[in-house]
Amino acid sequence: MRQPWKNDMNWSDVTPKAAWLNRRQLIAGGAAAVAAGPAWAKLDYKTSALSTDETPNTLEEITTYNNYYEFGTRKSDPAANAHTLKTDPWSVEIAGLVDKPGTYDLAELMTGLPLEERIYRFRCVEAWSMVIPWIGFELGKLLEKVGTQPGAKFLRMETVVRPEEMVGQRSRILDWPYVEGLRLDEAMHPLTIMATGLYGEELPNQNGAPIRLVVPWKYGFKSIKSVVKIELVAEQPVNTWQAINAREYGFYSNVNPEVDHPRWSQASERRIGGGLFAKRIDTQMFNGYGDQVASLYDGMDLTKNY
Ligand SMILES: Nc1nc2c(c(=O)[nH]1)N[C@H]1C(S)=C(S)[C@@H](COP(=O)(O)O)O[C@H]1N2
Ligand SMILES: [Mo]
Numbered sequence: 302m303r304q305p306w307k308n309d310m311n312w313s314d315v316t317p318k319a320a321w322l323n324r325r326q327l328i329a330g331g332a333a334a335v336a337a338g339p340a341w342a343k344l345d346y347k348t349s350a351l352s353t354d355e356t357p358n359t360l361e362e363i364t365t366y367n368n369y370y371e372f373g374t375r376k377s378d379p380a381a382n383a384h385t386l387k388t389d390p391w392s393v394e395i396a397g398l399v400d401k402p403g404t405y406d407l408a409e410l411m412t413g414l415p416l417e418e419r420i421y422r423f424r425c426v427e428a429w430s431m432v433i434p435w436i437g438f439e440l441g442k443l444l445e446k447v448g449t450q451p452g453a454k455f456l457r458m459e460t461v462v463r464p465e466e467m468v469g470q471r472s473r474i475l476d477w478p479y480v481e482g483l484r485l486d487e488a489m490h491p492l493t494i495m496a497t498g499l500y501g502e503e504l505p506n507q508n509g510a511p512i513r514l515v516v517p518w519k520y521g522f523k524s525i526k527s528v529v530k531i532e533l534v535a536e537q538p539v540n541t542w543q544a545i546n547a548r549e550y551g552f553y554s555n556v557n558p559e560v561d562h563p564r565w566s567q568a569s570e571r572r573i574g575g576g577l578f579a580k581r582i583d584t585q586m587f588n589g590y591g592d593q594v595a596s597l598y599d600g601m602d603l604t605k606n607y
Contacts, residue, residue, distance in 0.1 A: 339389040340408035341511065342503045345416065346436055351492060352420035353589070358431040360500050362574045367507045368425065369526055370474050371460065371467040378469070379507035386466045386527065388511040397457075397533040400448030407511055411497070413446065414438035418501070419494055424556050424588050425521040430570045435515055436498030441489040444533075449485065453533035456488045457481075458514060461529045475541055481514065481525035482538035482552065484597075492517055492593055495528070518590040520554045551607040555598070556588035560607050 357363075367379035391407045416438055424430040444456075460479040464470040470477050487493060496515045497504055504510040509526025516523050522542050542550035549563050558568045569581040587594050598606070 338503055339511070341391075341411050341497060346418050349417040349419045351593075352418070352434075353422055353432060355420070355422065355432045357420055357434045357500075358572075358574050363431060363433055363499065364505045364507055366429075366431075366573055368427075368521065369469075369507055369509070371469045371477070371479065371527075372507070373469045374474060382468050383506035383510075385468070386461075386463065386506050386510070388506065388527070391511045391529075393512065393528060394530045395447050395532075396530060398450040398453035398535065399533050400450065402447075407497075410443070411438060414442050416497070417494075419496075419515070421492075421515060421517040422588050422590075423515070423517065423521060423524075424570055424584065426550070426554070426562060426567075428565060428567065428570050428584075429573055430582075430584075431573045434500055435494065435496040436501065436504075437494035437496035437515060439491055440493045440495050440514070441491060443495065443531075444485075444489060449533050452535050454485055455534050455537050456483050456485060457530075457532045457534050457538040458525050458528050459530040459532075460525055461527045476544065478529075479525055479541050480538065480544075481523055481540045483516065483523070484537075485533075486597055487516070490594060490597065492590060518556055518587040518594045520556060522550070523554050553598075553603070553606045555594075555603065555607075556584060557586060557603055557607070558584040559586070560604055 365380045366376045368376070369379040369383065372379040372382040392404050393407060393410050394404045395410075396402050416436055418434055418436050420432060420434045422430060423433050458481050460477075461467075462470060462478045464477075483493070494515050495512055496509070497512050499505070499508060504513065509524075509528075512528050513526040514524050514528060523540075537552055540550075540552065543552060556567075561567050568584055570584045571581055572579065585591070
C-alpha cells in the first residue's frame with residue numbers, strides 16, 4: 302500500500318552515488334556548497350509527503366535514457382549533446398493575463414518559493430517509466446506570486462530556442478520552440494512542480510536544466526524542459542505533439558491504461574532498469590495519482606479528451 306506520509310528509504314542503499322553522498326555531507330556540514338553553483342541552486346529542501354515510496358531509478362538511468370529532441374531523437378543523444386546549452390544566467394518571461402508580467406532572472410523568480418524533493422513516478426507515452434527524485438517548487442505558488450487574472454484559463458510554456466547550443470534545433474525535427482500547455486487548475490494543483498534539480502543536485506542539462514515542468518499524472522511529453530516563457534491565456538493552447546499529430550496526441554495526455562495510443566497499448570509499462578527480462582507492470586490510471594487528481598476531470602469523457 303502506498304503511504305504518502307512515510308518515506309523511510311535508505312538512500313545509501315538506493316544510490317551509492319558519490320555526488321549525492323557528498324552533497325548530503327555538505328548540507329550537514331553547512332552552506333559551503335552554495336558558492337559553487339548558480340544562485341538558484343539552493344540546497345535547503347526536504348522530502349515532500351507527496352513522494353511515492355517506490356525505489357527511485359539510479360542517476361545513471363535518469364540521465365542517460367532521455368527524450369529531449371532539441372539534442373537529437375535517440376535516447377542517448379541528450380546525454381551526449383546537452384552539455385553545450387548555457388544555463389546560467391537564465392531568465393523566464395512571465396506573460397499574458399498576469400498582474401506582474403516581466404522577464405525574471407531565475408533566482409528572482411524562485412525567491413520565496415519553497416523547494417522540496419518530490420519522488421515521482423514518471424511515465425512516457427512510449428510505455429516506459431522511471432521513478433525520479435526531483436527537486437522543485439510548486440508551479441501554483443509561482444502563479445500566486447505573479448498573480449493570475451480572472452480571464453486566465455490555460456497556461457502555455459515554451460522551451461528555449463538556441464540552435465547554436467542545441468544541435469537538434471538545427472534540423473526541423475519539430476517546429477521549434479517546443480510548446481506545452483495545461484489547464485489553469487492543473488497548473489495550480491500541488492502535484493505540479495517546476496523542477497530545478499534531481500538527486501540533490503542541480504538539474505542535469507539532459508533533464509531540462511535549469512528549469513522544467515513535471516506533471517506526474519500525465520505522459521512525459523507534457524513535462525516541458527528548459528522553460529523560458531510561461532504565458533497565461535484564455536484559450537486552450539496547441540502543444541507541439543498535438544500540432545504534429547492530433548490523432549495520436551491530445552491536450553490532456555493523462556496517463557490512462559484504458560485509452561490506447563493508436564499504434565500501441567497503454568495498459569502496461571516497462572520500468573527502466575528492471576533488466577531485459579523484467580516483467581512489465583500494469584499502468585495505473587493517472588499514473589497512480591488518481592486519488593489526488595481524478596476530480597479535476599469529473600464529467601469529462603477521457604476517451605475523447607485524451
Ligand atoms: N523541450 C522539450 N521538452 C521535453 C521533450 C523534448 O523533446 N523537448 N521530451 C518530452 C518527453 S517525450 C519526455 S518522456 C520527457 C523526458 O524527460 P526526462 O528525459 O527528464 O526523463 O521530457 C519531455 N519534455
Ligand atoms: Mo515521452
